[in-house]
Amino acid sequence: MKPTFIFSRFIYLRSVELIRTKYNVSILVIAISVMGLLSIFRNVNLPTTASTVVTVKSGDSLQNLSDKYNVFISVLEKDNHKYSNDDLxxxxxxxxxxxHKNEAKPSTKPQTSKKSKTSHPKxxxxxxxxxxxxDAKAWISFHxxxxxxxxxxxxxxxxxQLDRNYLNGDFSPSNQERVAEHYVSDRYGSWVNAKAHWVTHNWY
Incomplete structure (x- = not known):
C-alpha cells in the first residue's frame, strides 16, 4: 500500500470524525450525504464550450432567445435544463x-411559393x-x-365612293378626305359605326 494512499485515507477519516463531532451526526449519515452529492454532480452536464452568459429578462421565452442568439431551442433546453417557458x-x-451559433437554424416559417405576376401594359x-x-376607315376605303x-x-x-355632288367639283385627294370625314361624322358618328353599317347593308 502506497504512503500517499494511507495519508489521504487518514485525512478523509479525520475530516469525517470532525464533522461527526461538531454536528453530532453518525458516520452513516455523513456517508449517505457525501454519496448523494457525488451522484448529483455526476449527473450534471456542464457545457464546456459556452462563452456567452445571458440573463433572462421579463418577456423572454425559449423561442425569442433561440431567434436572437441563433441557436436551436433543443440546445438551449438541454444545456440549461429548461424545457418550457415556465422553467424560465x-x-x-x-x-x-x-x-451552435454559426450553424444554420432551421426556419420555422412555412415556405410560400411566389406567384409570378404577369404585367399587362396599360x-x-x-x-x-x-x-x-x-382601321375601320382603311377597311371601307379598300372595299x-x-x-x-x-x-x-x-x-x-x-x-x-362619295356622291359627286358632295365633292362640289373638287376631286382632289385632300378634298375627298375632308368630305369623307364630314360625311361619316354627321351620318354615323364614327368610322367604326360606318363599317358596321357597311358590313350589314353592303354600303355606307
Whole structure:
C-alpha cells in the first residue's frame, strides 16, 4: 500500500470524525450525504464550450432567445435544463454554446411559393378608339375603291365612293378626305359605326 494512499485515507477519516463531532451526526449519515452529492454532480452536464452568459429578462421565452442568439431551442433546453417557458425565471443565467451559433437554424416559417405576376401594359382608351377608327376607315376605303382616289362608279367617285355632288367639283385627294370625314361624322358618328353599317347593308 502506497504512503500517499494511507495519508489521504487518514485525512478523509479525520475530516469525517470532525464533522461527526461538531454536528453530532453518525458516520452513516455523513456517508449517505457525501454519496448523494457525488451522484448529483455526476449527473450534471456542464457545457464546456459556452462563452456567452445571458440573463433572462421579463418577456423572454425559449423561442425569442433561440431567434436572437441563433441557436436551436433543443440546445438551449438541454444545456440549461429548461424545457418550457415556465422553467424560465427573470434573473436566470443561461449559457449560449459557441458550437451552435454559426450553424444554420432551421426556419420555422412555412415556405410560400411566389406567384409570378404577369404585367399587362396599360391601354389608353382614347388611343385604342382612334386606332379602331383608323382601321375601320382603311377597311371601307379598300372595299369601296381598293384605295384609289380616281375610282368611278356612276355618280360615285374617288377613294370613298362619295356622291359627286358632295365633292362640289373638287376631286382632289385632300378634298375627298375632308368630305369623307364630314360625311361619316354627321351620318354615323364614327368610322367604326360606318363599317358596321357597311358590313350589314353592303354600303355606307
Amino acid at each position: 425565471l427573470v434573473g436566470d443565467r443561461l449559457l449560449i454554446p459557441n458550437q 391601354v389608353d382608351p382614347q388611343a385604342a378608339w382612334n386606332r379602331a377608327n383608323a 369601296e375603291s381598293t384605295d384609289s382616289y380616281t375610282a368611278t362608279n356612276g355618280q360615285y367617285y374617288g377613294r370613298y
